[in-house]
Amino acid sequence: MQADELAVGFVNALRGAGIDVAVGSSVNYYQALGAVGMEQRSSVYWAGRATLVTEPDDIELYDKIFDAYYGGQQLVATPVMEVTQPITLVVDDDGDDEADDDGDDEDSGDPSLTLRWSRHEVLRDKDFADYSDDELDEAHRLMAAMARIGGTRRSRRRRRTHRTAGHPELRRTVRAAIRSGGEPVRRWYTEPGERLRRVVLLLDISGSMESYARALIRFVHAAVVGRRRVEVFTIGTRLTRITRELSSRDPDRALGEAADAVSDWSGGTRLGDTLAEFNELWGIRGMARGATVVIMSDGWDRGSPEVMAEQMARLHRVTHRLVWVNPLKATPGYQPLAQGMAAALPYIDDFIEGHSLHSLERLAAVLDDDRSPTDALLMIGAGAE
Numbered sequence: 001m002q003a004d005e006l007a008v009g010f011v012n013a014l015r016g017a018g019i020d021v022a023v024g025s026s027v028n029y030y031q032a033l034g035a036v037g038m039e040q041r042s043s044v045y046w047a048g049r050a051t052l053v054t055e056p057d058d059i060e061l062y063d064k065i066f067d068a069y070y071g072g073q074q075l076v077a078t079p080v081m082e083v084t085q086p087i088t089l090v091v092d093d094d095g096d097d098e099a100d101d102d103g104d105d106e107d108s109g110d111p112s113l114t115l116r117w118s119r120h121e122v123l124r125d126k127d128f129a130d131y132s133d134d135e136l137d138e139a140h141r142l143m144a145a146m147a148r149i150g151g152t153r154r155s156r157r158r159r160r161t162h163r164t165a166g167h168p169e170l171r172r173t174v175r176a177a178i179r180s181g182g183e184p185v186r187r188w189y190t191e192p193g194e195r196l197r198r199v200v201l202l203l204d205i206s207g208s209m210e211s212y213a214r215a216l217i218r219f220v221h222a223a224v225v226g227r228r229r230v231e232v233f234t235i236g237t238r239l240t241r242i243t244r245e246l247s248s249r250d251p252d253r254a255l256g257e258a259a260d261a262v263s264d265w266s267g268g269t270r271l272g273d274t275l276a277e278f279n280e281l282w283g284i285r286g287m288a289r290g291a292t293v294v295i296m297s298d299g300w301d302r303g304s305p306e307v308m309a310e311q312m313a314r315l316h317r318v319t320h321r322l323v324w325v326n327p328l329k330a331t332p333g334y335q336p337l338a339q340g341m342a343a344a345l346p347y348i349d350d351f352i353e354g355h356s357l358h359s360l361e362r363l364a365a366v367l368d369d370d371r372s373p374t375d376a377l378l379m380i381g382a383g384a385e
Contacts, residue, residue, distance in 0.1 A: 006070075007033055008333035010048065013069050019058050020208050023331050023355050024127035025051055030332070041070065124357040128215035128327070139357055140218040140251060144226060158190040166191040197320065198229045199367065200288055202278065204297030205262060206236045206269040212327045212355065213265075216296050219360055221246045221254050231287060235274040235297070236264040239281075269300050271340045272307035279314050289318045292367055296325040296354055299341025308343040316347040325354035325363060 011026045032047035045066055053062050123139055131139065160169065166189030177184040201220050205213045224230050224246040234240045245257040259265065282288070293315060301308055316322050324344065328334055330353045336345055345351070350366050353359035 010069050013065050014052060017061055017065050021052050022129035022211050023327060024129040026331055127355050129211040136215060142357055143219045143222040158192055161189050161191045196229045198291035200231045200291050200293045202233050202235050202295045205234045205265050207266045208298055208300045210266045221251060225249050234262050237268045237270050238264050239274045239277045268302060270303045271301040272303040272311055275311040279311055283315055284318060290320050292321045293319045294323045298326055298328045299338040301340025305339040305343040308340050312344045312347040321349050323350045324348045325352055327355040329353045330355045
C-alpha cells in the first residue's frame, strides 16, 4: 500500500471513531509525513499527533486508533531526495507597486526564478479551517463581491418588448392608432417578465462544522445584504431563522445578533429532524417552492438516515434546485460515507466543495446558472468535479 493511501485511510479511521479532523489538518498531516518519512513508526505517530489531534481528550482515542491501524500495516520507506542545484528566488509582491530599484543587488551566479504572488490568490485556495481572524475579515470583503447569487425565473407580470414574436398589447396599440387617425402605424408587444428566484441557505452550525461555519456565515451575510429574496436558517439540534439578524450592513453587528439568536451553536447534529421542521413550518408551505435551496453541511447526522432521506425527498420535490455544500469533499480520497450524507445524496442536484473562497466562487456560479437541474453538468458523486 502506498504512503498516500495509508494516510488517507488513517484519517478516515479517525473520523469514523469520532475525532473531528478538518481538511486543513489532513493536508498538514500529508505534508508532515513527506517531511519526516514513514520509515520509523514514532515519526509517523508524532506527525499525526501534532497535526490531527486538536483536543487533549482525543489523545487516548488517537493512540488506540493508531495502534489498531498501523499495527498491521507495512510502513513505506521514503526515497532519499537528491540534492539539486541552488536556485535564487526573487519574490514580487503585488501589493508593492513601487519597485525599489537601487542597483544594490549582487548577482550570486546561481540560476534565479522570479515569483509573483497575490494575497488574494493565496486566500482563494486556503482552507477556511486555517484562516486567522484578519484573513477572515479580508475574505469577507472578497465574498461581498461574489455574493449577489441566484438566477431569475419567469414572472406573471409582463413587460413591453420591441420583438414582434411577443404577445400583442392591444390596448396600447389601439390608443396609438387613435392618435394617428385610426391607422395602427406602430404595434406594441409584451413578453413575460423576470424576477429574482428565491435562495434559501441552511447553514450547519454543529460542532463538526465549527471551523467552517465561522467563514460560511460571512458569505451568507454578504448574500443577504447584497441581494433581495434570500432566506437564512441555521441547522444543528434545532432550526433557527436568522435572516433578520443578518440584514444589517455592519458585519460585526449582524454576526453578533445572529450569534445571540442561535442557542445551539457548536452543538450536536440532527439534520433529518431540523429539515423536517423546516419542511413543515417554512419549506413546503411556500418558501422552498420554486426556490434554490443550499444546504451547507458536512453530512454528519446523529438522527435516523430514513428520516433524512424522507425529508430530502420532500424538499427535492418542491424546489427548483437543491445544492449541497460540503467542506469535507475537498479531502483527498473523500467518500460520502456519513449516514446523513449518504442518505441525502440521491436527492441533490449539485454536490460541491465549500472549504475555500475558490469553492464559494464555484457555488456562486452554480446559483447564477439558472439551467434546469435535469441539464446539470456537475455530476453527483465522490470526488466529482
